[in-house]
Amino acid sequence: MAATVRASIATGAGPTLASAEGGAKYNREDSLAGTSSPIPRPTATGTAFSYRKTFCLEVTGTDTTSISNRKIHFAAGITTGLAMWYIDLGDTYTQAAAAADTDSGSNGATPSGYTAMPTSATLFDSGSDVTSGAGRSGDYVGVALGVSNNYAGGAGSAISLPTLTLTYDES
Amino acid sequence: LNERYIGRAHTWVAFTADGALHTEHDHGSLRAIPQESPVVRVGVVATDAPDDSTRHYSVLVPEGGTPICFWRISLTEYQERSAITVIGWERDNERTLLWVYDDGSCLLTDRDIEEYT
Numbered sequence: 001m002a003a004t005v006r007a008s009i010a011t012g013a014g015p016t017l018a019s020a021e022g023g024a025k026y027n028r029e030d031s032l033a034g035t036s037s038p039i040p041r042p043t044a045t046g047t048a049f050s051y052r053k054t055f056c057l058e059v060t061g062t063d064t065t066s067i068s069n070r071k072i073h074f075a076a077g078i079t080t081g082l083a084m085w086y087i088d089l090g091d092t093y094t095q096a097a098a099a100a101d102t103d104s105g106s107n108g109a110t111p112s113g114y115t116a117m118p119t120s121a122t123l124f125d126s127g128s129d130v131t132s133g134a135g136r137s138g139d140y141v142g143v144a145l146g147v148s149n150n151y152a153g154g155a156g157s158a159i160s161l162p163t164l165t166l167t168y169d170e171s
Numbered sequence: 172l173n174e175r176y177i178g179r180a181h182t183w184v185a186f187t188a189d190g191a192l193h194t195e196h197d198h199g200s201l202r203a204i205p206q207e208s209p210v211v212r213v214g215v216v217a218t219d220a221p222d223d224s225t226r227h228y229s230v231l232v233p234e235g236g237t238p239i240c241f242w243r244i245s246l247t248e249y250q251e252r253s254a255i256t257v258i259g260w261e262r263d264n265e266r267t268l269l270w271v272y273d274d275g276s277c278l279l280t281d282r283d284i285e286e287y288t
Contacts, residue, residue: 002179002242002244002254005244005246006246007246007247007248020248021246021247021248021249021250022248022249022250023248023249024248057246063199064199064200064203065199065200066200075247121245163247163248163249163251164247164248165245165246165247165248166245166246166247167243167244167245167246168243168244169241169242169243169244170241170242170244171200171201171202171239171240171241171242
């Protein structure tokens, strides 16, 4: 039987894990979907980054199985002027308190240490963990959004992004 | 059926050389099957249509082979879930996997499915 697992976001100093399956908003605050601190669009050539969203798989219903091969991807490419990246954070959680990197002077810049979000499932944590205990399973994965000067979509708090998917093997 | 099957299209079964049938419901994991008699066949059956023989699949495990059964589960940020049930075997550098999708379609490979996408 499979364990009950959800995609969760880690926030706060603790951290606190909460379901991320209602959708996330990328911003400059430590929250799942806050709208009080948006990412600015650079007024000249450049890229502004969001705070990192820290996601993980969370076991909420235990079992005798094991989870491994955690992967992440986007469903499709992203609008010109926007970009998204991920980073494997391992077991270490650090509360998001700043943008993923300092603003860049070039469009489409990549924040230090991050990898462009792929459009097919890509491994970020191969480790195997039993599902006998509730809580986080495997590594944290950080995700950040960038807004470049050449983004022409206009401002808003409900700008559509490709669906983010976490995939894992359970046996 | 166990409530945990809700939302999943398939469940696995295994036959050991002594003729015994082992189910996911009984064991949870292939690792939990007693090892006195080796697994010689693994299969998947539909959870919502157990009498529909068109949605039953199995793979013979060759002598010396290790049976494989896992789920590849995807979660999205919009509460969409899908599970591919994977059965097969591996022996030395050989590996055969049967990927059974929620809709009952399947794909037989000798590598990981992502090498084909």
